[in-house]
Amino acid sequence: MFESPGNSINALHAWSESREELEEKKQPVSESPPVPGNRVKAKKKRRKRQEEQESEKSSVSASQLLCPEQALSVHGRNEKSGNGSEPIVRGIFQIGKKSHDVILTATRVTWTRIQPESPTGESSQKKPAEDFVELKDVFAVKVKRRRSAGQQSGGTLLGITLFFCKRKGAKLKDDTIHLDNLSVDHCEIWFRHLKDILSGFKHRPKSLKVFVNPISHKKEAYQIYQNRVAPLFKLADIQTDVTVTESKGHALSILKECSLDEYDGVVCVGGDGSVAEVAQGLLLRAQMDAERDTHSAFTPVPAPLPLGVIPAGSANVVACSVHGVKHPVTAALHIILGHRQPVDVCSVSSMGGLLRFGFCVMVGFGGQALAVAERLNWVPPTQRHELALITALAQLRPEDCELSFIPSSTGESDHTQNELEEDLSDVEDAEWQVRRGLYLSMTITSIPCLCSVAPKGLSPFTRLNNNSMALTAVANTSRSEFIKHLKRYSSSNNPFSFSFVEVQRVRAVKLRPCSHRDDEQRDSKHTPIIPSEGTLTWNIDGELLEVQGEVLIRVHPKLLTLFGTDVEEAEEPPVNCSCI
Ligand SMILES: Nc1ncnc2c1ncn2[C@@H]1O[C@H](COP(=O)(O)OP(=O)(O)OP(=O)(O)O)[C@@H](O)[C@H]1O
Structure with a gap:
């Protein structure tokens, strides 16, 4: 249905694994190796997190996500208007463990933190922080899955990952943004739209x-x-x-x-x-x-x-x-x-x-x-x-x-x-x-x-x-x-x-x-x-x-x-x- 990161490179296995596992891998060498007890704890922690995400999945209401038809009709409108700022698709993803309202336009992906409602029902005065990545800086989009060690394909869908280039002065560095959502349909829509946009950059070498x-x-x-x-x-x-x-x-x-x-x-x-x-x-x-x-x-x-x-x-x-x-x-x-x-x-x-x-x-x-x-x-x-x-x-x-x-x-x-x-x-x-x-x-x-x-x-x-x-x-x-x-x-x-x-x-x-x-003549400028x-x-x-x-x-x-x-x-x- 959509691309599995398992078809890609070794490094990509990391992206298809959970972030927790990645973070474990990033531990400095000087740290003591994990003891069996710690491993059990980590496993429990992972299971708990998976359960939390499963429950979050069911808590994302259908109305919060655009259905494929809606998404496509918005896309169609955008293609006609062509100004690049209209939403192509919009949905809710977990970014860094927090729920975000995420919008894809023809030129960028923008995400805004969803503020939890206060118990009194009053809305917060603070404007939620908005962040974005320009699609001209995005160079890959992959499906993110959790896989067990040695597993080559399949695995639990966790969301999609955007790989982008960020600048620091003249230096360019690769970075990632993980859009976590366990819904296959939801991720498929986003993945397809992102892939379409990226394949439109004709000047990029293949x-x-x-x-x-x-x-x-x-x-x-x-x-x-x-x-x-x-x-x-x-x-x-x-x-x-x-x-x-x-x-x-x-x-x-x-x-x-x-x-x-x-x-x-x-x-x-x-x-x-x-x-x-x-x-x-x-x-x-x-x-x-x-x-x-x-x-x-x-x-x-x-x-x-x-x-x-x-x-x-x-x-x-x-x-x-x-x-x-x-x-x-x-x-x-x-x-x-x-x-x-x-x-x-x-x-x-x-x-x-x-x-x-x-x-x-x-x-x-x-x-x-x-x-x-x-x-x-x-x-x-x-x-x-x-x-x-x-x-x-x-x-x-x-x-x-x-x-x-x-x-x-x-x-x-x-x-x-x-x-x-x-x-x-x-x-x-x-x-x-x-x-x-x-x-x-x-x-x-x-x-x-x-x-x-x-x-x-x-x-x-x-x-x-x-x-x-x-x-x-x-x-x-x-x-x-x-x-x-x-x-x-x-x-x-x-x-x-x-x-x-x-x-x-x-x-x-x-x-x-x-x-x-x-040599004597060489010393003179006037020869x-x-x-x-x-x-x-x-x-x-x-x-x-x-x-x-x-x-x-x-x-x-x-x-x-x-x-x-x-x-x-x-x-x-x-x-x-x-x-x-
Ligand atoms: N396998 C090889 N063995 C020997 N020479 C090679 C080989 N492959 C390429 N070369 C030649 O080596 C020469 C020098 O290469 P290169 O400029 O990359 O290295 P360098 O001289 O160490 O670097 P710099 O020019 O920055 O000092 C080039 O002219 C290239 O044609």
């Missing part, structure tokens, strides 16, 4: 392709997925097809070949390197399907599916930029509720051919530090990044470059995506601003790149989809000044307010390495630069690339959609890098 990188950061990605994410997906009735990646490039090769038709989204559980690989796979797949020639100057088409990011890496800049926190449950709930956020993506190309799509492109210090980290692959990941930073700072050297960029004007935010793509397709004709000099570091980002070491992001200009990139060019300076600049990312001081730091909002950037000079074809070490979303000659980076507005939302700032506690 089927996902999931990639888990088992070696990310502390090798916890698989546990994070199994323990914290998969139970929520199952609760929300989302089908998943999980691939635990076996090597670098595994996710990319699957995405290039597999049929994506059956999925409503792709999920990556890992760090920024894994996210970049999956994003790359989705975007390359879109270009292949649209027959775009990535070996020429092409206008890319957007990715066919949204990407969900479950953070399991060290910095997690992509996850933090669309969730505001590094929190797997928040990420999972954004996916389940279908919160979609289009984001701008950079393309990095050389000699007319695409090298990669990405969110954060670094050269100079960022590339040098990654190159050191790759050489230190025998060091545990937790220490590797710090050691790489110290080594790269000790070996800090400027790069001779010719930097050109096309500035972006704020008015461009109003342009359509096609207009912007067309504008950018012929970058050679645009007005380029050119700088020549020695640079310690160059960072180009298409999204804010929020993280705990830079809660406000890596640039003052980028938003998730403002049709532009942020260019931060750090000219040659002393090591101590450069360290001061780096340190400010995690403090409240502005890291860009140094004379040697230039920030620009741009549509395209070209960087051409110039000739290498010996003339003789352009020649050198090689630069690029860090594209944590991927190391040695590229000879000029590199072109363009922004592509809203090329990818991520599951998440627009956030101003990371709510992670700022972390100062202990090595600088």
Whole structure:
């Protein structure tokens, strides 16, 4: 007749059991184990409660509950009026052991405590407390049953349970509200109406392709997925097809070949390197399907599916930029509720051919530090990044470059995506601003790149989809000044307010390495630069690339959609890098 929670996941057995039993399970481990006498008492208590509920059931009068016909006619009226505030169904449920008048409308479930009448018949002056949950935050509705240990199906009906998402700042958490009522008919009506409304949220995914990188950061990605994410997906009735990646490039090769038709989204559980690989796979797949020639100057088409990011890496800049926190449950709930956020993506190309799509492109210090980290692959990941930073700072050297960029004007935010793509397709004709000099570091980002070491992001200009990139060019300076600049990312001081730091909002950037000079010449800012074809070490979303000659980076507005939302700032506690 209606869905049994027994068909769902292990965690759901808990929801199908009584709350008493759940509470017993939640006891801290340090408490002494239950003694047989206590168990007998608990059993008696449960039986008493069941008897109480049975008697309450008979005390809920028929007039207090709408019959199915009434409920449907109210629903019909509501569908016509369509304002979402008219009751679809109304009834009495026990919530937290107290009787409540509960109303379902198209947008929320509202419950009001029923005040007991005073013996004198006077009604209370106090307005009964009202509470509600928005249906846009509800992600599952299940029948709640009491089952004995080991019982797989059936059991005494206790009511229905709503699973919803509650917010605390940027953090999302799953919560439940139990609507207890022993009437099968009553629960069926409510269950059916709630299910109908939830299935009307068409933007919520029903089927996902999931990639888990088992070696990310502390090798916890698989546990994070199994323990914290998969139970929520199952609760929300989302089908998943999980691939635990076996090597670098595994996710990319699957995405290039597999049929994506059956999925409503792709999920990556890992760090920024894994996210970049999956994003790359989705975007390359879109270009292949649209027959775009990535070996020429092409206008890319957007990715066919949204990407969900479950953070399991060290910095997690992509996850933090669309969730505001590094929190797997928040990420999972954004996916389940279908919160979609289009984001701008950079393309990095050389000699007319695409090298990669990405969110954060670094050269100079960022590339040098990654190159050191790759050489230190025998060091545990937790220490590797710090050691790489110290080594790269000790070996800090400027790069001779010719930097050109096309500035972006704020008015461009109003342009359509096609207009912007067309504008950018012929970058050679645009007005380029050119700088020549020695640079310690160059960072180009298409999204804010929020993280705990830079809660406000890596640039003052980028938003998730403002049709532009942020260019931060750090000219040659002393090591101590450069360290001061780096340190400010995690403090409240502005890291860009140094004379040697230039920030620009741009549509395209070209960087051409110039000739290498010996160490004495490098110390001088005034040495003339003789352009020649050198090689630069690029860090594209944590991927190391040695590229000879000029590199072109363009922004592509809203090329990818991520599951998440627009956030101003990371709510992670700022972390100062202990090595600088
Ligand atoms: N089974 C695997 N073995 C080796 N490498 C893998 C495997 N699966 C994926 N990879 C690659 O591992 C690289 C790093 O992954 P990821 O970014 O998730 O971890 P991380 O580097 O520890 O995290 P962070 O980037 O946050 O520091 C990615 O480029 C990915 O392609």
